[in-house]
Amino acid sequence: MSRGRFGVHGGQYVPETLMNAMIELETAYNRYKSDETFNKELESLLNDYAGRPSRLYFAERMTKILGGAKIYLKREDLNHTGAHKINNVLGQALLAKKMGKVRLIAETGAGQHGVATATAAALFGMECVVFMGEEDTRRQALNVYRMKLLGSKVVAVKSGTATLKDAVSEAMREWSNRISDTHYCLGSSVGPHPFPMIVRDFQSVISREIKTQILEREGRLPDAVIACVGGGSNAIGSFYHFINDKDVALIGCEAGGRDIHTFETAATITTGRVGIFHGMKSYFCQDEYGQIAPVYSISAGLDYPGVGPEHSHLHDIGRARYVPVTDDEAVEAFEFLSRTEGIIPAIESAHAVAYAMKLAPELERDKIIVVTISGRGDKDCAAIARYKGEQIDE
């Protein structure tokens, strides 16, 4: 019987070689997720090491300039390592350690998850190998150096389109070759069950905190929560504790790339259709024969042809809305937030900011929007400068 379904999506479409590893991981997770010691250790790591809870910041200047709904920013960019990725990585690394694993492998797109995994490996004294598309190692050279500095090996993946999807495939291949001592620390809410569930649970700390913080500040829930979606881990983390609060609109911002009417897009839910890939049934950008499409986005972290199965389900049942945001809009938002609030967001997060910039002016001033700033934008400065025609060296 198939496990880990979100409506029709999800499941465990992996080679037989990995099935017992999936079952072992699910069993271990189910055991530790309600284990008091485990949860105490994790909480102390999240608070003392990663710097949680992250701030919910009222973006007053941004709100004034846009002239509509009040905008709050959930500052995941302030976490240790500069992104939300650390939430999931600390959980999985701790779980792996409890399972007796001594080696972590991971995929990375923009490099944020790779850096977070390398960080946790250093902290726990584990061996670490990160798979990164060769194309991305060029776009995010600084993060490659950070991972090496933290003691990890970085493998530049040359197969396929040499981006995030190929890094995931290569990490899965490596895992099927060496299972007994290795945990695959998957960075997004994608892949075979139990990964979408585990990653969502570890990231759901974001929406748990937003809820507490906004109730303290405003005495009520927000009208909308907005987050960017590649695989969708910061978005599912931001949405999760609001799913049953039907009056809170949940909005995921996909990478529209150059435009959704071109092939240079990564807007999976907007342009894709249901398929089976990377262990899950979900929406994928693909051709008429089911060949996975080469996708494009300015953001290496959103440059993925699929999306997490829980997002596909939330889309199917109409609980969440997924909108495309183009490169140009994201870059404009990247500059806007930097100038108005003094916060340089990751180019991934800038996709969410861009949609907030469209939505806020359409809403009354008593409405409240929360935008998750999933990561900091330092890593993107050189690439954005180049995008704007300025040649700078990192």
Added chain:
Amino acid sequence: MSNIYKAFENGKAFIPFITCGDPDLESTAEIVRAVARSGADLIELGIPFSDPMAEGPVIQEASMRALTGGATTDRIFDLVADLRKDVTIPFVFMTYANVVFSYGTERFVKKCAEIGIDGIILPDVPFEEKEDFAPTCDRYGVDFISLVAPTSENRLVTIANEAKGFLYVVSSLGVTGVRNEIKTDIPSITKVVREHSKVPFAIGFGVSRPDQAIQMARYSDGVIVGSAIMKIIAEHGKESPAFVAEYVREMKEAIASLK
């Protein structure tokens, strides 16, 4: 039931894997005819997928060449229909879940039955997910072929019990590709499989040399070779039919007389 059982009536079976469309579909047709004449008992025809998770570099690259060269599912169906005019040994498709699902599982399997495909292997569909595909295959008399791996352990019995056509025993951890040495304790797996499977079983992954084929065939009903063949095709391109045929003849001769 399909014709797959016939592949195992001629001594130990030799099962070559060929990626359709590498270097082009005309060459694939010639290669298939050549290996059928050289003693292949069953042919695994690979429908290339853009992101083959269970394949090593050799078959990944063959798949990319085939897709770049314009191989599509429909063109491969046409190829098989044409081959069936004169090639009678069993054929199975090896591809990935999305190729079948995206085409429409019912439409895909119906087409397989029409053109004479005997079975389908989807390495990214484990036992737990076969409900998406196996019932449709059953309805059209196409065998949905299961795989067991060195890590299957407690799952061996369940999978072997429900096996159809033949059971694919994965020899090693990791992905497809030539290996110098196969380290898995094959006899302990095949003993369980032999007890519980009603169908023959063949061993694949990592086999390239006649001595390895002999070693694997001792414990099984047949041997599957993919990467070693696709390497020959990568090297010789359009000239490869004769080279592949020679290789298949040598491998089949090595195992044919084993008990």
